[in-house]
Amino acid sequence: MHYVGRELNEECAVFGIWGHANAARLTYYGLHSMQHRGQEGAGIAVTDGKRIYDHKGLGLVNDVFDHEKLEQLNKGHAAIGHVRYSTQGGNSYANVQPLVFRSQKDTLSIAHNGNLVNAHKLKGELEERGSIFQTTSDTEVIAHLIKRDFSDNFIESVKHALSVIKGAYALAMLTERQLIAALDPNGLRPLSLGRLGEAWVIASETCAFDLIGATYVRDINPGEILIIDSDGLHSEFYTNHSNPAICSMEYIYFSRPDSNIQGINVHAARKNLGRMLAQEAPVEADVVTGVPDSSISAAIGYAEATGIPYELGMIKNRYVGRTFIQPSQELREQGVKMKLSPVRAIIEGKRVVMVDDSIVRGTTSRRIVGMLRDAGATEVHVRISSPPITHPCFYGIDTSTSSELIAATHSVEEIREEIGADSLVFLGVDGMMKAIGRDPALKNCGQCLACFTGKYPTEIYPDTVLPHEKEMLV
Numbered sequence: 001m002h003y004v005g006r007e008l009n010e011e012c013a014v015f016g017i018w019g020h021a022n023a024a025r026l027t028y029y030g031l032h033s034m035q036h037r038g039q040e041g042a043g044i045a046v047t048d049g050k051r052i053y054d055h056k057g058l059g060l061v062n063d064v065f066d067h068e069k070l071e072q073l074n075k076g077h078a079a080i081g082h083v084r085y086s087t088q089g090g091n092s093y094a095n096v097q098p099l100v101f102r103s104q105k106d107t108l109s110i111a112h113n114g115n116l117v118n119a120h121k122l123k124g125e126l127e128e129r130g131s132i133f134q135t136t137s138d139t140e141v142i143a144h145l146i147k148r149d150f151s152d153n154f155i156e157s158v159k160h161a162l163s164v165i166k167g168a169y170a171l172a173m174l175t176e177r178q179l180i181a182a183l184d185p186n187g188l189r190p191l192s193l194g195r196l197g198e199a200w201v202i203a204s205e206t207c208a209f210d211l212i213g214a215t216y217v218r219d220i221n222p223g224e225i226l227i228i229d230s231d232g233l234h235s236e237f238y239t240n241h242s243n244p245a246i247c248s249m250e251y252i253y254f255s256r257p258d259s260n261i262q263g264i265n266v267h268a269a270r271k272n273l274g275r276m277l278a279q280e281a282p283v284e285a286d287v288v289t290g291v292p293d294s295s296i297s298a299a300i301g302y303a304e305a306t307g308i309p310y311e312l313g314m315i316k317n318r319y320v321g322r323t324f325i326q327p328s329q330e331l332r333e334q335g336v337k338m339k340l341s342p343v344r345a346i347i348e349g350k351r352v353v354m355v356d357d358s359i360v361r362g363t364t365s366r367r368i369v370g371m372l373r374d375a376g377a378t379e380v381h382v383r384i385s386s387p388p389i390t391h392p393c394f395y396g397i398d399t400s401t402s403s404e405l406i407a408a409t410h411s412v413e414e415i416r417e418e419i420g421a422d423s424l425v426f427l428g429v430d431g432m433m434k435a436i437g438r439d440p441a442l443k444n445c446g447q448c449l450a451c452f453t454g455k456y457p458t459e460i461y462p463d464t465v466l467p468h469e470k471e472m473l474v
């Protein structure tokens, strides 16, 4: 189960802190600020320099940690944490991170955001060499690779493991003596470095820094490894083959509007996406409204650029929690709507532009268009602030089969008909890049566009791809 109304779901967020007496407590707050990236599990591992203590569980950060649990953990100077959305390996307790591997010599704890594309292959090879896996998560492969390296130099073993794994990984790792952060050579997922007094902080999103009062220092670079210990912070590149390609959907949809990625504020980027959409697809209408929450910034941009007033045409019910009993199909058909409610006074008798950030299966769009019509909209024009999603993502977003993607099998006109809109326009790929501040003329624009173009920034291994997907790879 995930947040209501989200058709695309992010795999996770990671957090790490070194050099603070309240390491576990700050990790808890950091994870809380990134709860939107994963709601199925949460965990914290902390070290006092002698051993690693951890606690994790299924559910939201608040479900997993209460005051007492946090007090028990709050005894170290360094910690890592993780919130999980399970695209890989399923949603069992064993897969909740950080994963902790204890041996006679030391303990290694790992938190991972992203998805490895060669995990299946590596797992098979490791099993042939005697490894036994306790989880179905691809993250465990990383630990086995590190432990199997048998080098006396732990950091060299980590670097070796990083050179073998392929795909998306923003990693936070903790031993009794070191905090390690690493990013894949494409930097597919965001990972930033911050400072809180003398302490170092790493987080998937900069909104975590704001919440704990830390200052943003810089983004961690593709192919970079940071080692933080009692000697301070040390940076190295474990590969010469980095090729920046951050996930476009981080700007469009996943990240919080108050986060900055590579110096670009997410809210500002989304507003620009809306402005660009207005240039590419203007329409005569009375009001512009955005699907809460992630599309509101783009809707504001669209409204600003067209001069059509922005209105709060839909309200999201914020209190549908994890344990809420969802209405049955029958009750839903009778009109029990838990996610969004239209503001009839705004919608009735109006020609409405409904801005959304993406269309995945089309079911949510169809419901929203129907809801706006039921509320009295005379016309509903749908504008999407991203290009059509035509290809699956193998990097940690749960669109791993194209059969789920309406744009993979339908033309824009067919989608319009399917969702019942008066008109439908998607933002073009070039317009999207320009709106985010990239140059579409560059061969390497710095962004992953694979779900729109089918051009994947990494090799895709046969085991990653379902047989019927293979012909879709460019």
Ligand code: SF4
Pocket (backbone or CB within 6 Å): 188, 246, 247, 248, 249, 250, 392, 393, 394, 395, 396, 397, 448, 449, 450, 451, 452
């Ligand atoms: S394929 Fe799409 S969702 Fe996946 S990393 Fe690339 S841009 Fe992001």
